[in-house]
Amino acid sequence: MQTLDVLTLGNAIVDVLAHTDDAFLAARKLNKGSMQLIDEALAEELFAAMGPATIVSGGSGANTAVGVASLGCRSAFVGKVRDDELGRLYIHDLHAVGVGFDVAPAEDGPATARSFILVTPDGERTMNTYLGASQHLRPDDVDPHQVRAARIVYLEGYLWDPPQAKQAFRKAMTIAHEADNRVALTLSDPFCVDRYREEFLRLIRDGSVDVLFANIHELKSLYQTADEATALAALREERVVGVVTRSADGALVVTREATRAVPACPVETLVDTTGAGDLFAAGFLAGLALSLDHADCARLGALSAAAVIQHLGARPQADLRDLARQAGLLA
Amino acid sequence: MQTLDVLTLGNAIVDVLAHTDDAFLAARKLNKGSMQLIDEALAEELFAAMGPATIVSGGSGANTAVGVASLGCRSAFVGKVRDDELGRLYIHDLHAVGVGFDVAPAEDGPATARSFILVTPDGERTMNTYLGASQHLRPDDVDPHQVRAARIVYLEGYLWDPPQAKQAFRKAMTIAHEADNRVALTLSDPFCVDRYREEFLRLIRDGSVDVLFANIHELKSLYQTADEATALAALREERVVGVVTRSADGALVVTREATRAVPACPVETLVDTTGAGDLFAAGFLAGLALSLDHADCARLGALSAAAVIQHLGARPQADLRDLARQAGLLA
Numbered sequence: 001m002q003t004l005d006v007l008t009l010g011n012a013i014v015d016v017l018a019h020t021d022d023a024f025l026a027a028r029k030l031n032k033g034s035m036q037l038i039d040e041a042l043a044e045e046l047f048a049a050m051g052p053a054t055i056v057s058g059g060s061g062a063n064t065a066v067g068v069a070s071l072g073c074r075s076a077f078v079g080k081v082r083d084d085e086l087g088r089l090y091i092h093d094l095h096a097v098g099v100g101f102d103v104a105p106a107e108d109g110p111a112t113a114r115s116f117i118l119v120t121p122d123g124e125r126t127m128n129t130y131l132g133a134s135q136h137l138r139p140d141d142v143d144p145h146q147v148r149a150a151r152i153v154y155l156e157g158y159l160w161d162p163p164q165a166k167q168a169f170r171k172a173m174t175i176a177h178e179a180d181n182r183v184a185l186t187l188s189d190p191f192c193v194d195r196y197r198e199e200f201l202r203l204i205r206d207g208s209v210d211v212l213f214a215n216i217h218e219l220k221s222l223y224q225t226a227d228e229a230t231a232l233a234a235l236r237e238e239r240v241v242g243v244v245t246r247s248a249d250g251a252l253v254v255t256r257e258a259t260r261a262v263p264a265c266p267v268e269t270l271v272d273t274t275g276a277g278d279l280f281a282a283g284f285l286a287g288l289a290l291s292l293d294h295a296d297c298a299r300l301g302a303l304s305a306a307a308v309i310q311h312l313g314a315r316p317q318a319d320l321r322d323l324a325r326q327a328g329l330l331a
Numbered sequence: 332m333q334t335l336d337v338l339t340l341g342n343a344i345v346d347v348l349a350h351t352d353d354a355f356l357a358a359r360k361l362n363k364g365s366m367q368l369i370d371e372a373l374a375e376e377l378f379a380a381m382g383p384a385t386i387v388s389g390g391s392g393a394n395t396a397v398g399v400a401s402l403g404c405r406s407a408f409v410g411k412v413r414d415d416e417l418g419r420l421y422i423h424d425l426h427a428v429g430v431g432f433d434v435a436p437a438e439d440g441p442a443t444a445r446s447f448i449l450v451t452p453d454g455e456r457t458m459n460t461y462l463g464a465s466q467h468l469r470p471d472d473v474d475p476h477q478v479r480a481a482r483i484v485y486l487e488g489y490l491w492d493p494p495q496a497k498q499a500f501r502k503a504m505t506i507a508h509e510a511d512n513r514v515a516l517t518l519s520d521p522f523c524v525d526r527y528r529e530e531f532l533r534l535i536r537d538g539s540v541d542v543l544f545a546n547i548h549e550l551k552s553l554y555q556t557a558d559e560a561t562a563l564a565a566l567r568e569e570r571v572v573g574v575v576t577r578s579a580d581g582a583l584v585v586t587r588e589a590t591r592a593v594p595a596c597p598v599e600t601l602v603d604t605t606g607a608g609d610l611f612a613a614g615f616l617a618g619l620a621l622s623l624d625h626a627d628c629a630r631l632g633a634l635s636a637a638a639v640i641q642h643l644g645a646r647p648q649a650d651l652r653d654l655a656r657q658a659g660l661l662a
Contacts, residue, residue, distance in 0.1 A: 018427075019648060047423060048423070050427065051428070052387075052388065052397075052423075052428055052646060053387075053388075053423065053424060054387050054644065055385070055386035055420070056383075056385050056386070057383065057384075066383075084416065085415065085416050085417060085442075086416060089386070092379065092383075092384065093383040093384060096381065096382045096383050097382070111416075311643075312642075312643070313385065315383060317350060
């Protein structure tokens with residue numbers, strides 16, 4: 001019996017958010033809108049230079065699991081924290097919204113991972129991630145029963161950064177397919193795609209992945225083209241359901257048979273784009289689990305993304321199921 | 332030479348904010364809008380039961396110091412954190428906005444203090460504070476040079492809870508008056524007034540306090556009356572400048588000679604009242620340091636309070652000096 005709609009695997013990361021300006025990014029040669037990995041020394045340096053912080057739980061895959069739960073579906077998350085103060089916060093924040101989390105925290109080694117997220121006045125976020133304990137996610141942390149119990153397993157491209165986590169990722173993928181469940185992958189970030197392009201293409205092409213999430217920058221990076229149409233044409237040739245987000249221009253669901261466009265939801269005040277992609281994925285995956293058609297899955301994604309970018313932090317503060325019902329997307 | 336406009340003393344507390352509903356408060360017999368002290372066991376219990384958390388630096392006196400700095404004045408804070416992760420965050424957040432902080436963190440003993448702040452849909456906050464390391468503030472932590480260098484020393488009523496902190500408070504008060512500087516006190520909370528009514532009245536009446544901040548609930552508690560007019564009449568008899576905040580009804584500046592009323596600033600969306608009183612005090616104190624008249628001090632207070640209640644957390648996210656200039660309150 002499938003007791004979970006969506007199981008997500010990802011880096012367990014606490015977000016340390018600060019408002020900043022473009023000059024701060026420029027002075028440090030930070031690529032606006034992207035994620036860079038930093039070591040402990042650079043983490044200390046950046047923290048000292050940045051403004052006052054707001055701390056909330058984050059991590060792409062975990063944000064998605066929280067979104068799925070907020071839409072009324074059953075989700076769980078697999079990732080690694082340390083048994084420190086921020087690790088306890090992290091586990092609390094998942095359990096508090098009904099997301100399953102059973103991975104034992106690390107008892108030694110580096111502290112719980114943190115991402116210093118600089119939010120510019122235009123609402124864009126630039127992430128600087130110290131992976132800490134999250135890189136110690138191991139294949140043993142993946143419980144085969146839990147994977148078999150989930151309709152969809154959703155994997156972060158970011159997991160390709162910590163070597164052990166990649167093995168955990170592969171293990172979950174294999175078990176899911178053996179159980180006839182679906183596997184979804186997000187490309188995570190254009191620079192992440194740059195680091196692992198060949199491996200990601202192999203996963204997409206050898207049948208490891210059924211649903212692929214990417215924003216348009218990641219898709220262009222995947223196919224090494226500056227042209228959107230070329231990238232979309234290449235995606236159309238893959239044997240996956242491709243879900244492409246394009247910020248305010250809405251989303252496309254691309255299959256061999258058809259390309260469906262869904263507009264973005266109107267946003268009153270854009271505060272912080274952190275979590276937009278994660279929550280789009282949450283809506284789409286919840287829709288898939290509920291057997292909605294692809295366009296309605298994307299509409300649920302657009303609604304969820306719009307909700308999260310109107311406040312600071314990457315997890316929904318509103319009840320997404322209520323919002324989806326008001327929009328007529330859920331009964 | 333006076334190199335500081337305002338020096339504040341208070342409990343150094345990290346705020347752990349969560350959205351909740353009235354039923355949650357009722358089930359736990361929590362007094363909406365007030366602060367209760369909790370021990371470590373109750374802190375654990377409440378944390379486990381509450382929703383996902385947002386962590387930001389707080390503490391009444393520290394919030395006021397940050398507000399003063401945001402208004403372009405020079406401020407510093409005296410309080411005690413532990414040398415743990417949240418303590419480092421706390422010090423960072425003060426230094427990041429230019430607030431002086433020189434007290435050495437505790438190297439042992441309890442963790443950095445935290446207040447679990449439950450925010451209801453009406454924007455009211457209910458605080459549950461575990462004092463942790465903050466109760467180890469000692470007289471030795473008060474640097475006489477720093478106190479002498481400050482035009483105004485501002486003290487939290489909350490400091491009366493940890494016994495050692497009370498001695499630090501008295502030391503700062505004495506040194507400030509010896510140096511002919513002004514001393515301001517906030518009553519902090521109606522239940523805090525209940526705990527220390529006689530001592531607070533003595534401070535007000537023996538010349539220890541020059542400026543008294545209270546909201547109307549604290550003032551009624553001080554004079555043990557349910558009647559606003561009676562409380563205000565009693566305040567008028569004291570030899571202090573009384574600053575009384577009344578939420579949306581604006582503020583009163585009460586002296587023996589006159590009572591001046593200043594309206595509240597209009598608020599688009601009330602999100603979280605945490606810090607409203609602290610930021611009102613910041614505006615008033617900055618105005619005093621700049622030798623504005625009492626009504627303009629109160630207007631600066633109203634503007635600062637309005638800014639902070641339109642987002643989650645007790646410290647300003649906007650540049651208050653810019654806002655005050657736009658409003659014509661600062662040049």
